[in-house]
Amino acid sequence: MATPDTRTQILDAAEQLFAENGYRGTSIRAITKLAGANLAAVGYHFGSKAELMAAVARRVVEPITAAQCAGLDRLLARTPDPSAGELVEAFAGPLFDEMPAGDEGGARTSRLIVTILSDPAEEARSWTGPAEDSVRERYFAAFARVLPGLSPEELWFRMRGIFAVTAVDRLQVHQRPSPGCASPVAGEAARRWAITFLTAAMNAPPPGT
Amino acid sequence: MATPDTRTQILDAAEQLFAENGYRGTSIRAITKLAGANLAAVGYHFGSKAELMAAVARRVVEPITAAQCAGLDRLLARTPDPSAGELVEAFAGPLFDEMPAGDEGGARTSRLIVTILSDPAEEARSWTGPAEDSVRERYFAAFARVLPGLSPEELWFRMRGIFAVTAVDRLQVHQRPSPGCASPVAGEAARRWAITFLTAAMNAPPPGT
DNA sequence: GTTTGAATGAAACGAACGTATGAATAAAAC
DNA sequence: GTTTTATTCATACGTTCGTTTCATTCAAAC
Numbered sequence: 282m283a284t285p286d287t288r289t290q291i292l293d294a295a296e297q298l299f300a301e302n303g304y305r306g307t308s309i310r311a312i313t314k315l316a317g318a319n320l321a322a323v324g325y326h327f328g329s330k331a332e333l334m335a336a337v338a339r340r341v342v343e344p345i346t347a348a349q350c351a352g353l354d355r356l357l358a359r360t361p362d363p364s365a366g367e368l369v370e371a372f373a374g375p376l377f378d379e380m381p382a383g384d385e386g387g388a389r390t391s392r393l394i395v396t397i398l399s400d401p402a403e404e405a406r407s408w409t410g411p412a413e414d415s416v417r418e419r420y421f422a423a424f425a426r427v428l429p430g431l432s433p434e435e436l437w438f439r440m441r442g443i444f445a446v447t448a449v450d451r452l453q454v455h456q457r458p459s460p461g462c463a464s465p466v467a468g469e470a471a472r473r474w475a476i477t478f479l480t481a482a483m484n485a486p487p488p489g490t
Numbered sequence: 491m492a493t494p495d496t497r498t499q500i501l502d503a504a505e506q507l508f509a510e511n512g513y514r515g516t517s518i519r520a521i522t523k524l525a526g527a528n529l530a531a532v533g534y535h536f537g538s539k540a541e542l543m544a545a546v547a548r549r550v551v552e553p554i555t556a557a558q559c560a561g562l563d564r565l566l567a568r569t570p571d572p573s574a575g576e577l578v579e580a581f582a583g584p585l586f587d588e589m590p591a592g593d594e595g596g597a598r599t600s601r602l603i604v605t606i607l608s609d610p611a612e613e614a615r616s617w618t619g620p621a622e623d624s625v626r627e628r629y630f631a632a633f634a635r636v637l638p639g640l641s642p643e644e645l646w647f648r649m650r651g652i653f654a655v656t657a658v659d660r661l662q663v664h665q666r667p668s669p670g671c672a673s674p675v676a677g678e679a680a681r682r683w684a685i686t687f688l689t690a691a692m693n694a695p696p697p698g699t
Numbered sequence: 700g701t702t703t704g705a706a707t708g709a710a711a712c713g714a715a716c717g718t719a720t721g722a723a724t725a726a727a728a729c
Numbered sequence: 730g731t732t733t734t735a736t737t738c739a740t741a742c743g744t745t746c747g748t749t750t751c752a753t754t755c756a757a758a759c
Contacts, residue, residue, distance in 0.1 A: 287706080303610045305514035308746065319708050324748065326706095392610070399604055401512045438683045442655045449654035450647065473697050474647045481694030488686040496736080517716065528738050533718065535736095 288326045290316040296337045300393035304334055304400055331404050338397050338408040341390060348375035350416045353423065365427045366480035369443065372420050373479060376447040377472040387468060395448050430487045443479050450475065497535045499525040505546045509602035513543055513609055540613050547606050547617040550599060557584035559625045562632065574636045575689035578652065581629050582688060585656040586681040596677060604657050639696045652688050659684065 284290075294316035298307040309323045309330050316322075327333040352371035356363045363371075380387035397408050417440065424436055431439070450471060493499075503525035507516040518532045518539050525531075536542040561580035565572045572580075589596035606617050626649065633645055640648070659680060 301610060303514065305512065306610060309748090310746080319706095320747095321709090321749080322707070330747065395608055396610075399608055401510055401515060401601070401605075434679070435683050438659065438680065439687055441659050442684075442687055445654040445658035446651045449658060450650055470643070471647065474644050475651075477694050477697040478648055478651055478691045482687045482691035485686050485690030488682045518718090519716080528736095529717095530719085530739090531737070539717065 287316070287318050287322055291318055291322060291326060291333070292337060292340060295333055296341065296393060297389065299334060299337060299396060300389045303396050304402070304405070309333070334397075334405075335408050337393075339410070341393055342397075342409055342413065345375045345379045346412050346416050348379050350419070353416070353419055357423070363423065363427070365424065365483045366476070368420065368423055368427065369479045369483055370476050372440075373443055373447050373475055374472070376444075377468060377475070380468075391448055391450075398448070424483070428483065432487070435487060439483055442482060446479055447475055496525070496527045496531055500527055500531060500535060500542070501546060501549060504542055505550065505602060506598065508543060508546060508605060509598045512605050513611070513614070518542070543606075544617050546602075548619070550602055551606075551618055551622065554584045554588045555621050555625050557588050559628070562625070562628055566632070572632065572636070574633065574692045575685070577629065577632055577636065578688045578692055579685050581649075582652055582656050582684055583681070585653075586677060586684070589677075600657055600659075607657075633692070637692065641696070644696060648692055651691060655688055656684055 285293075291312060295307070295312045298312055298315065301307075302311075310320060312333075313320050313322055323330065323333055327336055349372055352374065353368075356367055356371050376391075377387060380390050384390050397405060400408075421433075421436065421440060424440065425431070425433070428436065494502075500521060504516070504521045507521055507524060510516075511520075519529060521542075522529050522531055532539065532542055536545055558581055561583065562577075565576055565580050585600075586596060589599045593599050606614060609617075630642075630645065630649060633649065634640070634642070637645065
């Protein structure tokens with residue numbers, strides 16, 4: 282295969298290093314060195330380090346958002362009243378499926394997403410666009426129809442829960458000391474576990490009082 | 491009240507700034523300035539920035555771990571076979587209760603915990619001690635008795651889910667665009683919602699096949 | 700062949716960082 | 730009153746960072 286252009290190689294290197302070391306923990310010197318490019322190439326192709334991160338974030342998040350949107354379309358075309366479990370699968374599934382090749386079980390991409398969303402810097406708020414907001418609102422409306430007993434606030438809470446479980450699971454956080462329990466859970470198993478876990482959680486009756 | 495000593499003021503300032511800006515986003519110059527102390531005071535009292543972070547992490551995590559441990563003791567003293575919901579409450583409750591005064595709804599402390607656990611730096615692994623591992627193993631054993639149908643791997647997955655939901659919820663992540671939905675959810679409501687959500691999730695039957 | 704424009708390269712800038720040093724200060728011990 | 734010990738202070742060091750500048754390369758257009 283032909284070696285990709287400098288811009289793509291910088292994007293690849295940045296995605297890897299941002300995921301491994303965080304935004305602030307990654308220097309553009311390290312990125313350009315890994316990409317085999319010159320230090321000034323980041324400024325030339327992207328303008329600044331922050332804009333490079335925004336480009337990386339877009340490239341990672343966009344296929345996930347698109348798959349979530351398409352999954353909801355497909356589901357609603359099949360039945361106007363999907364179950365909560367079907368909605369959970371359509372929403373959370375892409376967080377497992379839309380992982381680029383070479384990413385061991387999505388761990389790297391998950392870590393990158395958490396890096397993006399948990400970065401305290403103000404500029405990180407602009408790393409994702411309005412498309413994510415819109416697809417979340419569509420799912421919110423769909424869930425609201427299936428779970429009419431929930432207040433909007435509690436439903437938002439539960440939707441954040443979906444995201445939290447799928448994203449945080451694959452941080453190496455809580456590396457269990459128990460032996461015989463390989464750290465990176467097989468992707469397919471984690472997917473099944475997450476959907477089982479979250480479907481039951483979404484279907485929980487609202488707390489009385 | 492008497493003004494606390496320099497060491498405590500540095501700890502307070504560091505806790506606030508680490509939570510707001512992350513570890514790498516916080517300089518010891520900013521910490522000592524906020525604390526009203528000299529730049530060299532961090533080196534004198536703690537040795538280095540990393541050791542200061544470790545001290546902050548210990549001070550934040552220790553009461554939570556202790557409350558989780560005491561809650562489990564109390565629960566097991568009352569009944570040898572607690573329900574999954576009771577275990578969830580004992581485990582997740584302290585993540586809502588053990589928040590210091592002045593921390594609006596635990597948002598700051600939650601953000602600090604996520605900062606600690608999601609920091610990619612290797613040194614971050616030493617920011618928490620073995621006490622957290624031990625209490626997690628005790629809860630694991632207790633959950634394993636209540637949910638005998640789950641494989642150890644899936645049970646660990648679900649316990650990570652408890653942590654994920656309680657910690658991530660209070661990041662300002664996913665600031666919803668919907669109006670009339672105040673961003674910092676009232677602490678008591680979030681606590682109820684989380685326990686309802688997580689109890690149902692823990693009780694989910696294991697996926698067939 | 701010359702010109703043009705995009706892309707790359709080497710080098711430097713100023714700023715901010717963590718850390719170390721040694722003097723100054725204050726309180727306690729003797 | 731003197732000595733000792735524990736802090737605090739001002740300052741400097743060396744490094745790394747993001748960014749900028751300007752020269753150079755090179756293929757395409759003319």
